[in-house]
Amino acid sequence: xxxxxxxxxxxxxxxxxxxxxxxxxxxxxxxxxxxxxxxxxxxxxxxxxxxxxxxxxxxxxxxxxxxxxxxxxxxxxxxxxxxxxxxxxxxxxxxxxxxxxxxxxxxxxxxxxxxxxxxxxxxxxxxxxxxxxxxxxxxxxxxxxxxxxxxxxxxxxxxxxxxxxxxxxxxxxxxxxxxxxxxxxxxxxxxxxxxxxxxxxxxxxxxxxxxxxxxxxxxxxxxxxxxxxxxxxx
Amino acid sequence: xxxxxxxxxxxxxxxxxxxxxxxxxxxxxxxxxxxxxxxxxxxxxxxxxxxxx
Numbered sequence: 001x002x003x004x005x006x007x008x009x010x011x012x013x014x015x016x017x018x019x020x021x022x023x024x025x026x027x028x029x030x031x032x033x034x035x036x037x038x039x040x041x042x043x044x045x046x047x048x049x050x051x052x053x054x055x056x057x058x059x060x061x062x063x064x065x066x067x068x069x070x071x072x073x074x075x076x077x078x079x080x081x082x083x084x085x086x087x088x089x090x091x092x093x094x095x096x097x098x099x100x101x102x103x104x105x106x107x108x109x110x111x112x113x114x115x116x117x118x119x120x121x122x123x124x125x126x127x128x129x130x131x132x133x134x135x136x137x138x139x140x141x142x143x144x145x146x147x148x149x150x151x152x153x154x155x156x157x158x159x160x161x162x163x164x165x166x167x168x169x170x171x172x173x174x175x176x177x178x179x180x181x182x183x184x185x186x187x188x189x190x191x192x193x194x195x196x197x198x199x200x201x202x203x204x205x206x207x208x209x210x211x212x213x214x215x216x217x218x219x220x221x222x223x224x225x226x227x228x229x230x231x232x233x234x
Numbered sequence: 235x236x237x238x239x240x241x242x243x244x245x246x247x248x249x250x251x252x253x254x255x256x257x258x259x260x261x262x263x264x265x266x267x268x269x270x271x272x273x274x275x276x277x278x279x280x281x282x283x284x285x286x287x
Contacts, residue, residue, distance in 0.1 A: 010235045021262065025270040026277070104283045106275060116283070131283040178284050200284055208281035 026136055030110070034138035037111040041083040041099040049158035049224075075121050075157070078102035085122055087113055087130070088154040088232055091147055098140050100155070104131050113140060116181055120195075122155055123162045123221060129181035129198040134205055134212075141201040145170050147214050152231035153197060161222040161229045164197040169214030172203055180213045188215040 078084050083099040090096075099112040108114045113132040120126025132141040153164040168188050173180060177187075181198050184190050188198075195218035203210040222229050239257075243250040 007235055021265060022270055025266055029266060175281060175284055180284055202281055211284055
């Protein structure tokens with residue numbers, strides 16, 4: 001009898017300790033890892049850009065095999081998992097900047113913001129759609145509900161600053177509402193094709209029942225040599 | 235359970251305490267490195283995209 005009671009209580013303590021450790025992992029450790037990965041990627045992008053090689057040298061696809069070289073006019077195609085831009089949102093604070101990488105896989109989202117594959121490229125005609133974590137993994141989009149129409153979303157790809165202005169949002173929708181990242185999203189109020197930006201994150205903060213969306217249009221572009229855009233100047 | 239492990243560790247009390255500490259650290263490492271990353275996707279915080287699934 002004594003052995004049974006002792007073993008049972010030891011089991012309870014073990015399970016309790018496991019839960020505490022898991023919570024610590026979710027709340028704290030994913031953030032530590034993600035912050036490290038994000039600043040590494042930003043450093044890597046800055047190094048790449050300062051060397052003048054904006055386009056990545058090697059190209060590998062998701063399964064590790066090399067993809068065929070495609071020659072298209074305009075910007076180079078993005079590669080899954082590879083960061084290609086840095087996003088700044090002054091509303092989230094002047095020190096807020098996150099790398100944007102291609103693909104919305106779990107592994108990509110764990111290291112920063114994720115560009116939906118198949119949506120427009122940065123600054124191009126169409127809808128440049130980006131997803132980010134609201135909670136865990138560094139909480140990049142924690143303050144998402146504070147975004148308001150008129151707020152700037154600034155991105156750079158190493159050669160150009162792109163300043164987008166938010167037109168609508170945060171708009172709450174359901175996870176299956178894939179129309180929000182259409183080239184001309186119906187619910188956004190846009191009626192004509194243009195250069196748009198869509199940001200998505202989860203809602204409620206710790207849940208997954210809904211999504212929050214904001215839409216923006218490309219307001220201005222500026223070459224990197226010309227200095228930071230007005231939206232980033234204090 | 236823990237008493238059984240303690241009794242089967244070699245050495246005196248100090249050596250056992252040291253080995254226990256190493257064992258605990260090893261367990262925490264395995265949990266953080268392998269078990270939790272596996273269990274984490276079962277929770278909803280990862281769903282930040284819109285999709286058809």
